[in-house]
Amino acid sequence: MAVYIALLRGINVSGQKLIKMDRLQRLFEALSFQRVRTYIQSGNVVFEAEGQSTESLSAKLQQQIGQEFGFDVPVIVRTADELEAVLERNPFEEEVKKGEGKLYVTLLADLPQAEAVAALESLQTEVDSFRVIGREVYILCRESYGKSQFSNNFLEKKLKLAATTRNWATMNKLVQMGRG
Structure with missing residues (x-):
C-alpha cells in the first residue's frame, strides 16, 4: 500500500462549498482507501491505497466528490514521498x-x-x-x-x-x- 495526500481546493471558505471532514473521510473509506485521516477543515486527507497514479486518483476523487456533494472541487494528489x-x-x-x-x-x-x-x-x-x-x-x-x-x-x-x-x-x- 502506498501513502497519498489529497488536497482539496477551495472548500469551507466563506461559507462556500461546505464539506464536513467526517463525511469526506467516509467517502474515502467507501472508495476502499485505508487508514484515512483528515487534517483541519481545508480539505487535507492522508490515506493508503494500492499503487495508483496520482493523476488517476485525482480524477477519481474529483468525480466522487462532485457526485457526493453536488459541486466540483479540484483535488491535487501527491504521494507521501513527493x-x-x-x-x-x-x-x-x-x-x-x-x-x-x-x-x-x-x-x-x-x-x-x-x-x-x-x-x-x-x-x-x-x-x-x-x-x-x-x-x-x-x-x-x-x-x-x-x-x-x-x-x-x-x-x-x-x-x-x-x-x-x-x-x-x-x-x-x-x-x-x-x-x-
Whole structure:
C-alpha cells in the first residue's frame, strides 16, 4: 500500500462549498482507501491505497466528490514521498529561519509551461518572493498571504493550471501524518 495526500481546493471558505471532514473521510473509506485521516477543515486527507497514479486518483476523487456533494472541487494528489520532497526543496529556508516572512506552497495539478513560468517570474516584488520548482510554487510572504499578489487564483490564471495553497505548518503536519 502506498501513502497519498489529497488536497482539496477551495472548500469551507466563506461559507462556500461546505464539506464536513467526517463525511469526506467516509467517502474515502467507501472508495476502499485505508487508514484515512483528515487534517483541519481545508480539505487535507492522508490515506493508503494500492499503487495508483496520482493523476488517476485525482480524477477519481474529483468525480466522487462532485457526485457526493453536488459541486466540483479540484483535488491535487501527491504521494507521501513527493510531499516530503517538497519540504526538502524549500528555497526559502534561511529567510524563514531569520523570521523574514511566512512560507506558503502552491501545489499545481501539472508541470507549468516554461513560458508561463518566465512570465510569472517577471512579476517578482520586494514584498513577496516566490520560486517555481517542479509542480510547486514556494511563496515567501513578508507581510501576509491575504495581501500577497501571488494568491492561489492569481497563480492559477498565470500558470493556466488548477492549484491549491497550504501554509508551511500544514505542509509539515501532512508529511508527519504521511509517515505514520
